[in-house]
Amino acid sequence: MRRVGQQSRGLIETLHTVQEAFGYLDETALRYVASSLRVPLSRAYGVATFYHFFTLKPAGEHTCVICLGTACYIKGAGELVDAVKQDLGISPGETTANRRVSVLSARCLGSCGLAPAVVYDNEVAGKVTPEQLRQQMAKWNPHDA
Amino acid sequence: MTPEELEHIAQTEHDAQAEISQTVSVCVAAGCISCQSQSVKDALDREIISRGWGSRCRSKGVGCMGLCAEGPLVSTGNGTLYKGVTAADAASVLDGLGAEPVERLLCPTDVPFFQRQKKIVLENSGVIDPERIEEYIAASGYHGLIHALTEMTSVEVIEQVVKSGLRGRGGAGYPTGLKWSTVSKAVGTQKFVICNADEGDPGAFMDRSVLESDPHRVLEGMLIAAYAVGASEGYIYVRAEYPLAIKRLKIAIRQAERFGLLGPNISGTRFSFRIDLRLGAGAFVCGEETALIASVEGKRGTPRPRPPYPAQEGMLGQPTLINNVETFANIPPIIRNGGEWYAAIGTEKSKGTKVFALAGTVKNTGLVEVPMGITLREMVFEIGGGIPNERQFKAVQTGGPSGGCLPSECLDMPVDYESLARAGSIMGSGGMIVMDESSCMVDVAKYFMDFCMTESCGKCIPCRVGTYQMHRLLDTITKLHATPEDMALLEELCDLVKNTSLCGLGQSAPNPVLSTLRYFAGEYAAHIQQNRCLAGVCGKGAHV
Numbered sequence: 001m002r003r004v005g006q007q008s009r010g011l012i013e014t015l016h017t018v019q020e021a022f023g024y025l026d027e028t029a030l031r032y033v034a035s036s037l038r039v040p041l042s043r044a045y046g047v048a049t050f051y052h053f054f055t056l057k058p059a060g061e062h063t064c065v066i067c068l069g070t071a072c073y074i075k076g077a078g079e080l081v082d083a084v085k086q087d088l089g090i091s092p093g094e095t096t097a098n099r100r101v102s103v104l105s106a107r108c109l110g111s112c113g114l115a116p117a118v119v120y121d122n123e124v125a126g127k128v129t130p131e132q133l134r135q136q137m138a139k140w141n142p143h144d145a
Numbered sequence: 146m147t148p149e150e151l152e153h154i155a156q157t158e159h160d161a162q163a164e165i166s167q168t169v170s171v172c173v174a175a176g177c178i179s180c181q182s183q184s185v186k187d188a189l190d191r192e193i194i195s196r197g198w199g200s201r202c203r204s205k206g207v208g209c210m211g212l213c214a215e216g217p218l219v220s221t222g223n224g225t226l227y228k229g230v231t232a233a234d235a236a237s238v239l240d241g242l243g244a245e246p247v248e249r250l251l252c253p254t255d256v257p258f259f260q261r262q263k264k265i266v267l268e269n270s271g272v273i274d275p276e277r278i279e280e281y282i283a284a285s286g287y288h289g290l291i292h293a294l295t296e297m298t299s300v301e302v303i304e305q306v307v308k309s310g311l312r313g314r315g316g317a318g319y320p321t322g323l324k325w326s327t328v329s330k331a332v333g334t335q336k337f338v339i340c341n342a343d344e345g346d347p348g349a350f351m352d353r354s355v356l357e358s359d360p361h362r363v364l365e366g367m368l369i370a371a372y373a374v375g376a377s378e379g380y381i382y383v384r385a386e387y388p389l390a391i392k393r394l395k396i397a398i399r400q401a402e403r404f405g406l407l408g409p410n411i412s413g414t415r416f417s418f419r420i421d422l423r424l425g426a427g428a429f430v431c432g433e434e435t436a437l438i439a440s441v442e443g444k445r446g447t448p449r450p451r452p453p454y455p456a457q458e459g460m461l462g463q464p465t466l467i468n469n470v471e472t473f474a475n476i477p478p479i480i481r482n483g484g485e486w487y488a489a490i491g492t493e494k495s496k497g498t499k500v501f502a503l504a505g506t507v508k509n510t511g512l513v514e515v516p517m518g519i520t521l522r523e524m525v526f527e528i529g530g531g532i533p534n535e536r537q538f539k540a541v542q543t544g545g546p547s548g549g550c551l552p553s554e555c556l557d558m559p560v561d562y563e564s565l566a567r568a569g570s571i572m573g574s575g576g577m578i579v580m581d582e583s584s585c586m587v588d589v590a591k592y593f594m595d596f597c598m599t600e601s602c603g604k605c606i607p608c609r610v611g612t613y614q615m616h617r618l619l620d621t622i623t624k625l626h627a628t629p630e631d632m633a634l635l636e637e638l639c640d641l642v643k644n645t646s647l648c649g650l651g652q653s654a655p656n657p658v659l660s661t662l663r664y665f666a667g668e669y670a671a672h673i674q675q676n677r678c679l680a681g682v683c684g685k686g687a688h689v
Binding site for chain 1: 175176178179180212213214216344345346347348349350353385386387423424425426427428429440441442443444445446502504505506510511512542545576578580584589592593596600602
């Protein structure tokens with residue numbers, strides 16, 4: 001916050017930093033940021049919920065981001081989403097009840113040459129098939145656990 | 146920095162490069178990194194050291210070489226390009242230096258994919274190390290800036306840009322020179338230059354590649370623009386989803402500051418300029434300029450009515466120049482070679498080249514730069530190599546969610562702003578997605594409508610409610626329950642949303658529907674009258 005000069009202009013930068021440090025933005029963090037930058041809490045909350053990148057809930061142990069960009073969609077990203085739904089019972093944006101895996105969707109990773117693409121814990125994998133995705137999910141979330 | 150100092154740095158770098166007789170370039174842009182190109186580079190480094198070749202051979206990381214589908218790509222100079230290289234191949238690659246190239250890894254470069262391109266924006270991509278300013282300077286980098294600062298007035302700079310005929314590469318194609326002169330004439334206590342690197346179109350990754358492969362080029366373009374319009378502060382609004390681009394931009398800004406190319410009194414003149422990064426946070430609408438400004442100011446990214454245009458009242462109410470990454474990347478060569486040189490490339494109304502991200506069901510996916518006026522057929526079948534798996538071409542989609550789908554009848558149309566607009570699509574930022582017969586056009590239209598519906602900021606009602614209703618209708622059609630009345634309503638809504646929305650997002654949201662209705666009416670009819678999907682996609686209820 002000192003870096004952005006305690007200015008309300010730096011709200012988005014500050015929220016990025018907080019999310020990077022804590023993984024998500026909870027009420028305490030939002031209240032603190034809002035009062036430090038002297039903006040109404042409503043504005044901090046408004047900004048945090050307006051942008052997709054910010055999350056108000058903690059993520060699971062592992063994250064799996066499925067790209068739903070046009071190229072990936074054409075090449076079968078929809079089947080990947082279906083595979084996750086079947087296996088884990090969750091849709092993009094949700095976390096399994098045991099907090100092991102969060103599944104997210106992305107608008108486009110810019111890796112269209114590798115469509116369909118999936119990001120497993122910050123590692124991009126290209127040309128993913130539903131079977132590969134299922135195997136990875138089973139590794140992260142074993143049925144006996 | 147004086148012109149002589151710049152020349153000296155370039156010369157020193159040339160000499161250093163001449164001492165190394167063999168350079169192995171490994172692509173370290175996002176596409177190849179995700180195929181583990183970094184481990185290939187590490188393996189090459191280890192192998193070079195263990196062979197004791199350190200003094201005459203080195204590996205270097207370079208930007209995107211274009212053919213992203215075949216990564217990781219490795220080039221050993223003299224037109225030898227290897228594809229799909231793994232860490233285990235490091236020894237073979239080094240064995241091939243100065244001898245016969247390794248046959249099994251060879252990627253032919255005498256094919257249209259490479260031969261038909263004309264590289265201006267991407268001239269350094271895949272050639273220089275994006276993390277070293279010296280290499281950019283050695284490749285004539287910052288020469289345009291120093292030339293402009295020391296020998297040209299700001300009016301002369303704008304004149305050259307006007308002469309070049311360059312038009313905004315963000316999609317709408319507004320003449321860049323005109324925008325610059327508006328901002329330069331506008332009155333304000335301070336002026337800003339903003340680089341729009343919020344590449345939100347799904348299926349487009351040109352800006353990302355430019356930022357990752359040649360970040361200094363964008364900084365130089367912004368500096369020249371700032372000098373021309375009289376700005377002292379600049380922002381690059383870049384997507385948080387592009388960590389590698391952010392990292393390289395930060396390195397580039399630091400290096401430029403150290404070399405005195407950014408900061409106070411650049412090159413001993415009165416011109417001072419600083420650049421800050423602003424991270425986007427995943428909102429498509431922030432590509433719209435007034436929404437982008439709101440976001441840079443730390444607010445929710447909602448657009449406001451124009452006029453006043455940002456050129457008059459933008460950031461903090463001051464005159465603001467906003468251009469796209471690719472637009473700025475075109476500036477240094479224009480200043481170096483003159484506006485007339487640039488105007489000689491392309492068509493009458495669309496000058497220069499355009500970078501496209503070619504993706505979808507086409508053999509060669511990747512990044513290509515072609516002169517304006519090339520036909521879609523050349524793009525898809527020569528450069529793209531045609532459709533894999535012996536399927537039939539169905540459509541090519543340009544311009545992302547704001548663009549349209551063009552059928553095979555349009556293949557011989559030249560790619561320029563006017564022709565694409567006449568055909569019901571737009572140039573857009575450069576996403577080009579090829580679809581084969583297995584794609585259902587109604588489903589594709591629904592996909593884009595879903596995108597616009599989710600990304601609508603909610604400020605104006607035609608867009609917020611209209612996109613929702615259109616999505617609902619398209620959903621009914623893809624579930625094969627629609628009636629002819631639904632079709633009539635959909636067409637009416639297209640017209641309404643297009644003409645009454647506040648910003649570009651809403652105004653262009655109906656484009657995918659309108660273009661598919663225009664060229665693929667038969668598919669809609671089949672869904673409604675015969676309750677079947679010609680591509681066999683819809684009705685299973687499986688998709689997003």
